[in-house]
Every structure is written in C-alpha cells, then in structure tokens.
Amino acid sequence: QVQLVQSGSELKKPGASVKVSCKASGYTFTSYAMNWVRQAPGQGLEWMGWINTNTGNPTYAQGFTGRFVFSLDTSVSTAYLQISSLKAEDTAVYYCARAGFGEGWFDPWGQGTLVTVSS
Amino acid sequence: SYVLTQPPSVSVAPGKTARITCGGNNIGSKSVHWYQQKPGQAPVLVIYYDSDRPSGIPERFSGSNSGNTATLTISRVEAGDEADYYCQVWDSSSDHHYVFGTGTKVTVL
Numbered sequence: 093q094v095q096l097v098q099s100g101s102e103l104k105k106p107g108a109s110v111k112v113s114c115k116a117s118g119y120t121f122t123s124y125a126m127n128w129v130r131q132a133p134g135q136g137l138e139w140m141g142w143i144n145t146n147t148g149n150p151t152y153a154q155g156f157t158g159r160f161v162f163s164l165d166t167s168v169s170t171a172y173l174q175i176s177s178l179k180a181e182d183t184a185v186y187y188c189a190r191a192g193f194g195e196g197w198f199d200p201w202g203q204g205t206l207v208t209v210s211s
Numbered sequence: 212s213y214v215l216t217q218p219p220s221v222s223v224a225p226g227k228t229a230r231i232t233c234g235g236n237n238i239g240s241k242s243v244h245w246y247q248q249k250p251g252q253a254p255v256l257v258i259y260y261d262s263d264r265p266s267g268i269p270e271r272f273s274g275s276n277s278g279n280t281a282t283l284t285i286s287r288v289e290a291g292d293e294a295d296y297y298c299q300v301w302d303s304s305s306d307h308h309y310v311f312g313t314g315t316k317v318t319v320l
Contacts, residue, residue: 127309137246137254137297139309151308154212187253191309195301197244198309199265201253 094118096188096202103208109176112205114188121169122146127198128162128173129187140186143171144193178209213302215312222318229285231315233298236279241300243281245274249294257296258283285317293319 099113114126128140141152143162150162161174171188186205189198216234223229233243243261246254256265258274261281271286285292298312 129311136314137248137299137311139311142308153308189254195242195303197256197259197299198246198254199256199259201255204253 094190094200096190096200098186098188098202098205101206101208103210104178105211106178106180106209108178108209109174110178110207112173112175112186112188112207114171114173114202116169116171116190119190121166124190125193126162126164126171127189127191129189129198129201130184131187131204132181132184135184140173142191145171175207178207180209182207183209213300213304213310215298215300215310217296217298217312217315219313220316220318222320223285223288224320225288225290227288229288229292229317231283231285231296231298231317233281233283233312234279235281235300238279238281238300239277241276241302243274243276244299245272245283246297246299247292247294248297254297288317288319290319293317 095117097115102110104110122145125142127142130138130140140156143150148164159176163172188202191198245258247257248254257268257272261276262274273284275282296315300310302310
C-alpha cells in the first residue's frame with residue numbers, strides 16, 4: 093500500500109540543525125510531488141512548500157525561506173527536510189504528504205516527526 | 212494571501228448531523244479538500260474535489276461548495292468522528308500555493 097514513513101522524534105538545542113526524512117513506498121516516487129506541513133503545538137496545519145520529485149526543484153511558502161531546505165534521494169524514494177539555526181519556535185510536528193503536481197490534495201501523510209528545540 | 216475561515220468548534224449529539232463550514236472569497240471557483248485529524252495522529256483525507264470520497268471513507272461524509280462557502284457534512288455522527296477537521300485549497304494567486312483552513316474541533320456530546 094502507499095505509505096510514507098518518517099524518521100523519529102528529535103530534541104535539539106537552539107542554533108543546531110535537524111534533518112527529517114520521509115521514505116515513500118507503494119508507488120512510483122517521481123510520479124508525485126512531496127509536500128511538507130508544519131503543526132505547532134495546539135495549532136493548525138501550515139503548508140511549508142513542496143519539492144518536484146522529477147527535477148528536485150523546491151518551492152518554499154512565505155515564512156519558510158532561508159533556514160529550510162527540501163531535498164531528495166530518489167534512489168531510495170526518500171525526501172528530506174533540513175532546518176538550520178533552530179529556534180524555540182520551530183518546535184512542532186513536521187509532516188510530509190504526497191500530492192499531485194500543481195493543484196490537488198494531500199494523500200497519504202507521513203506519521204509526523206516531532207522536533208523539539210530546547211536548551 | 213488567500214484566507215480560509217472555519218468555526219473553531221462544532222458540537223453535535225450522536226446520530227445527528229454536523230456541518231462544518233469553510234469560508235473564502237469565491238471559494239466556489241476552487242476545488243476544496245477536507246482532512247480529519249484525531250489527537251496524536253496525522254491528518255487523513257476524507258473529501259477531495261469538493262464532494263468525492265476516498266475509498267474507505269464512510270458515505271456519512273459528504274461535501275459541497277458554492278459561492279463563498281464550502282461545507283463538510285457528517286451524517287449520523289458517531290463518537291469516533293470526534294476530531295479536528297481542516298479544509299484546504301490550492302491558490303495560484305499567492306505565494307501560499309496551498310492553503311489550509313483554520314480548523315474546526317468537532318465534539319460529540
């Protein structure tokens with residue numbers, strides 16, 4: 093079945109970096125885009141951007157430029173989210189989610205990765 | 212940027228009908244998708260293209276979209292429907308290509 097499996101929870105200190113992985117299975121990885129969504133504690137869903145799995149070209153939503161980097165390893169059907177210079181306000185659950193290229197919906201979602209930034 | 216507004220909460224008795232609205236400027240011209248998120252879990256798609264149901268989603272879930280409001284309707288509500296629900300559209304006119312609604316907490320009384 094189509095599935096996205098993310099890496100485990102992370103506890104980081106302010107200023108550090110973190111890399112979250114999202115491994116896809118059950119479909120052709122390059123046939124769909126991969127999106128990233130943030131959910132801060134007790135808050136709603138916030139779309140961070142997406143990466144074209146054919147070209148590797150990322151698109152970042154407003155507010156997610158500079159410290160956030162999307163990347164791929166198509167040989168293992170895996171997408172990555174790297175966040176640098178972590179701040180306390182980056183504490184959140186980060187989800188990867190598959191979508192078509194362009195207009196569409198997110199299905200399925202990864203199980204989420206909790207990133208906690210604390211000194 | 213495009214804004215989608217949902218009521219923070221909706222309460223409904225078991226067996227009754229819950230209606231969750233999603234307001235946006237001329238949202239009827241866009242395709243609306245809906246997600247259910249239970250505590251500690253990832254969101255799950257329950258409606259796509261305004262009113263289509265993915266396989267495995269009960270017929271009790273339905274959707275509509277017209278004018279400035281899209282609506283997710285849950286008929287014959289069950290205790291297991293208690294969750295947060297989010298609407299979502301794709302907006303090509305803003306930097307936020309994908310936009311989520313503010314979310315609605317459905318409480319089953």
